[in-house]
Structure formats: C-alpha cells, structure tokens
Amino acid sequence: xxxxxxxxxxxxxxxxxxxxxxxxxxxxxxxxxxxxxxxxxxxxxxxxxxxxxxxxxxxxxxxxxxxxxxxxxxxxxxxxxxxxxxxxxxxxxxxxxxxxxxxxxxxxxxxxxxxxxxxxxxxxxxxxxxxxxxxxxxxxxxxxxxxxxxxxxxxxxxxxxxxxxxxxxxxxxxxxxxxxxxxxxxxxxxxxxxxxxxxxxxxxxxxxxxxxxxxxxxxxxxxxxxxxxxxxxxxxxxxxxxxxxxxxxxxxxxxxxxxxxxxxxxxxxxxxxxxxxxxxxxxxxxxxxxxxxxxxxxxxxxxxxxxxxxxxxxxxxxxxxxxxxxxxxxxxxxxxxxxxxxxxxxxxxxxxxxxxxxxxxxxxxxxxx
Numbered sequence: 001x002x003x004x005x006x007x008x009x010x011x012x013x014x015x016x017x018x019x020x021x022x023x024x025x026x027x028x029x030x031x032x033x034x035x036x037x038x039x040x041x042x043x044x045x046x047x048x049x050x051x052x053x054x055x056x057x058x059x060x061x062x063x064x065x066x067x068x069x070x071x072x073x074x075x076x077x078x079x080x081x082x083x084x085x086x087x088x089x090x091x092x093x094x095x096x097x098x099x100x101x102x103x104x105x106x107x108x109x110x111x112x113x114x115x116x117x118x119x120x121x122x123x124x125x126x127x128x129x130x131x132x133x134x135x136x137x138x139x140x141x142x143x144x145x146x147x148x149x150x151x152x153x154x155x156x157x158x159x160x161x162x163x164x165x166x167x168x169x170x171x172x173x174x175x176x177x178x179x180x181x182x183x184x185x186x187x188x189x190x191x192x193x194x195x196x197x198x199x200x201x202x203x204x205x206x207x208x209x210x211x212x213x214x215x216x217x218x219x220x221x222x223x224x225x226x227x228x229x230x231x232x233x234x235x236x237x238x239x240x241x242x243x244x245x246x247x248x249x250x251x252x253x254x255x256x257x258x259x260x261x262x263x264x265x266x267x268x269x270x271x272x273x274x275x276x277x278x279x280x281x282x283x284x285x286x287x288x289x290x291x292x293x294x295x296x297x298x299x300x301x302x303x304x305x306x307x308x309x310x311x312x313x314x315x316x317x318x319x320x321x322x323x324x325x326x327x328x329x330x331x332x333x334x335x336x337x338x339x340x341x342x343x344x345x346x347x348x349x350x351x352x353x354x355x356x357x358x359x360x361x362x363x364x365x366x367x368x369x
Contacts, residue, residue, distance in 0.1 A: 001046060001049050001053075002017075003023050003027075003028040003031055003032070003046070004016050004017050004021075004031075006028075006031040006032045006034075006035040006038065006046065007031055007035070007292060008034070008035060008036050008037070008214055008292055008293045009292060009293055009294050009295050010295060011203060011204075011294070011295045011296055012200070012202055012203070012291075012292065012294065012295075014203075015201065015202065015203040016200065016201065019201060021200070021201060024054075024057065025050050025054040025055065025056065025057055025070045025071075026057065026059060026070055026196070026198075027198055027200075028046075028050050028054065029047060029050055029070065029074055029193075030193060030196050030198055031292075032046045032047060032050075033190075033193040034193070034265070034292060036214055038173070039167070039171045039172060039173050040081060040085070040172045040173060040174070040175065041171070041172075044078050044081070044082070047074045047077070047078055048074075048078070050071075050074060051071045051074055051075065056069055056070055056071045057069075057070050058070070059073050067192065073189065073192070076189055077189035077190070077192075077193075080185070080186045080187070080188075080189050080190070081175060081190075083186055084162070084175045084176070084177055084186055084187075085164075085172055085175050088124070088146070088148060088162055088164050088175060089124035089125075090124075091123070091124065091148045091150055091162070093150045093151065093152075094148060094149050094150025094151065094160075095120040095121060095122060095148075095149055095150075096120070096121045096122075096123065096124050096127035096146065096147065096148050096149075097117050097118075097119060097120050097121065097127065097146075097147050097149075098116065098117065098127055098128075098130075098131045098144060098145060098146045098147065099114045099115065099116045099117040099144070099145045099147075100114070100115055100116050100131075100134065100135075100138075100141045100143075100144055101113050101114050101115075101141065101142060101143035101144070101145070102115070102140040102141050102142060103140065103142065114145065116134070117147070124146070124148070127146065128146075128170075131144060131146075135168070141168055142167070142168055143165060143166070143167060143168070143173075144165070144166045144167075144168070144170065145163060145164070145165045145166075146163070146164040146165075146166070147161060147162065147163055147164075148161070148162035148163075148164075149161050149162075159179050160177065160178070160179040160180060161177070161178055161179055162175075162176070162177045163175065163176045163177075176190065194264055194265050195264045195265075196263075196264065196265065197259045197260065197263030197264055197265070197267055197268060198268070199228035199256065199259075199260075200228075200292070202226065202228075202291060202294070204223055204226065204270075204291075204294060205223070205237065205316070206223060206224060206225065206237040206238050206239065206315050206316065207222060207223065207238075207312045207313065207314075207315035207316030207317075207318075208222070208223045208296060208312070209221075209222055209223075209296065209297040209301075209308060209309075209312050210222075210223050210270065210272070210289075210294050210295060210296055210297055211288075211289075211294075211295060211297045212270075212288065212289035212290075212293045212294060212295075213293075213295055214293050215289060215293070219274050219275070219288075219305075220274065220297040220299075220301065220305060220308060221272040221273055221274035221284070221288045221308070222272050222273045222274075222308050222311045222312040222315055223270060223271075223272040223294075223315075224239075224271050224272040224273060224283075224315060225237065225239060225248070225271050225272075226269075226270050226271070226291050227255075227259070227267055227268060227269045227270075227271070227287065227291070228256065228259075228268065228291065229252060229256075230252050230253050230256045231249060231250065231252040231253045233252075234248070234249045234252045235249060238315070238316075238317055265290060266286075268290050268291055268292065269286065269287025269288075269289070269290065269291065270287055270288055270289045270290070270291045270294050271283070271284070271287050271288065272284075272288060273308070273311050273315075274288060274308070275304055275305045275307065275308060277304070281307070281311065301357065304331070304332065306331050306357050307327075307328050307331045307332060309327075309355075309356055309357035310323065310324050310327040310328055310331070310356035310357065310358075311324070311328075313355055313356055318355060319352065319355065319356060323348060323352060323356060324356070326340070326344060327344075327353075327356035327357070327358045330344065330358045331357065331358055340358075341353070341358060341359060344358070345359075
C-alpha cells in the first residue's frame with residue numbers, strides 16, 4: 001500500500017513520493033490515524049495491512065511509556081474503535097443531537113462552518129431521521145457530527161460525551177468518547193496516537209508563503225521555521241545562532257531529541273508571520289499549523305495580506321531591511337501608494353519592486369489582447 005496517500009498535504013505527499021521515502025510501521029500507522037480524507041473503514045483496512053505486511057517493532061508513547069508490539073497495539077485500537085461505533089446508537093441514559101457542516105462561513109473566522117444542534121432526542125433513531133429530513137434539498141452539507149450525552153455517577157453530575165463524525169452519506173470518519181471517570185480503555189489507544197511525534201522530510205523553505213487549507217481560519221503566512229528542524233537545518237534555512245534566534249537555533253538539537261522522547265502532535269508546528277486585522281504582522285505563538293497539513297499558498301494575496309510578500313522575500317534573504325520596511329509602508333498606505341512607488345522607482349529596480357508586490361508585473365501580450 002502507498003501510505004503517502006494518507007498525508008493531508010498534497011505538497012508534502014508529492015515530496016515524499018519523489019524522494020522515495022520508506023515508512024516504518026509506527027509512521028505509517030500514525031499517518032493513517034491523522035488522515036482527514038478517508039473513512040474509518042479505510043483506516044481499519046490500512047492498519048490491518050500494516051499488521052500483515054510490515055515488520056513489527058516495539059512502541060513507546062509520550063513520557064517513555066512502553067506499549068509493547070506495534071501490531072498488537074493496532075489490533076487493540078481497531079477493536080476499540082469498532083466497539084465505539086457499535087455502541088454509539090445504543091444510549092439509554094441520555095440524549096442525542098447533531099450538527100451539520102458546510103463550506104459557507106457567514107462570520108469567518110468565528111464561524112467554523114458547523115451549525116444546528118439545538119434540538120435534542122431521547123434516542124439515536126429520531127435524531128438520525130430528523131437529520132436526514134434536514135439534508136433533503138440541502139446540497140451544501142459535507143459533514144455531520146452526531147453527539148450522545150449521558151450522565152453517570154451517584155449524583156449523575158459527571159457527563160460522558162460521545163462524538164460520531166460522518167460524511168454526508170453517514171459513513172463514519174471519526175468516533176470518540178470522553179468523560180469516563182478514571183479513564184477510558186476504549187479511547188486510550190486514540191490518545192496514544194495523539195501522544196506521538198514524527199519528523200518527515202519536507203519541501204518547505206524559510207520564507208515560503210504557506211497555509212493550512214484544512215483549518216477553518218485559512219490564512220496565509222510566511223514560514224519562519226518548523227518544529228522538526230534541528231540545529232543544522234535551522235542554520236541552513238538562514239536562521240542565525242546569534243541574536244534574536246540564538247536560543248531557538250542553539251537548542252534545536254536538544255529540543256528535537258526531547259520531542260522524539262516525549263513530544264506529541266501539538267509539538268509538530270509550523271511557525272511564521274501572518275496578518276492580523278487590528279494588529280498588523282502577527283507571529284502565532286502556538287504555530288499556524290501542523291506541518292503535515294502545510295501547503296504552498298495557491299492564491300494571489302489581497303488587501304493588507306499583500307504585505308506578506310515583502311516579509312516572505314526578506315525571510316528568504318532576497319531583500320534588505322530598507323526595501324522590506326518601505327514596501328510594507330507603501331502597501332499599507334493605499335492613499336499614498338502611487339506617490340511612494342514613484343519615489344521608490346528612483347531607488348530600486350523594477351524587478352525588486354515587483355518581487356515585493358508594490359509594482360504590478362507586466363501582463364503578457366496574450367493577456368492584453
């Protein structure tokens with residue numbers, strides 16, 4: 001099986017295919033788990049093929065907790081997920097509800113695309129029936145989330161919530177349960193996957209304009225670094241071991257070694273500079289995306305996001321501080337844009353001004369006729 005198909009990012013997927021990257025069993029299993037585009041049935045088939053065709057090895061989760069055989073772990077995970085799917089419709093002491101998801105966001109980024117969920121049902125059957133009626137004539141919905149909420153404990157104050165996400169045809173793509181007092185053996189294996197950390201080779205370079213197309217806040221940013229880069233890669237990418245990045249660069253090897261031992265999916269971030277309305281250039285503290293979701297930004301920058309072009313070129317080393325600040329100023333001060341461009345034409349070449357997005361590139365002959 002070609003396990004690169006489970007990588008969310010098409011650019012990372014193509015890169016690993018081009019270099020002929022060979023996956024270990026834990027790497028392949030993790031990629032299947034985090035994939036956004038396949039059903040649970042497809043994931044079960046892929047995990048079973050890993051068990052049947054790939055060499056076994058020992059697994060260790062975060063905090064160096066030994067898990068034993070990778071193959072045995074995958075068998076337990078498949079069994080747990082199948083049990084959750086089977087038991088989801090059979091709630092006796094609680095309520096069900098559902099939400100629909102569509103591509104249209106009326107109040108982005110606060111609106112994440114999910115809507116509904118205001119009505120409650122005492123069993124799954126009427127909840128599903130109501131959902132299907134809602135879908136009748138609806139062509140926008142692409143995903144559905146069903147929720148099962150129940151109470152437990154002597155005082156029934158503890159809340160257990162089940163979540164089942166499906167595609168439009170109600171094919172399961174994700175199932176979870178949380179809130180079990182003292183832990184939940186049926187979701188422990190899923191938590192184990194989230195406590196894994198992997199560093200795959202990527203095609204991305206410092207200064208690339210990238211984005212996470214799978215996130216509800218689909219904003220571009222100029223890449224500064226990836227959390228998987230060691231000291232040598234940081235320096236090769238243009239980050240100096242002196243000055244503002246001294247700690248980041250000098251400690252990169254220790255940080256990566258620590259991630260290999262105790263890291264999780266939250267430590268697989270891509271960091272850089274984006275635009276934030278009401279603030280300006282923004283360096284997202286927790287990273288803009290998991291690097292496995294990262295893709296090159298395919299669209300033309302518009303509005304104030306155009307300032308990311310000179311930031312990108314500065315991080316790549318293609319423009320100096322003077323050109324960065326002047327182009328940033330010209331792009332923000334729309335009312336004086338023409339006046340500033342005329343002044344800059346005396347100081348910078350046309351190629352330099354086009355590079356930082358303040359002089360439009362000449363249309364070719366075919367486009368003007």
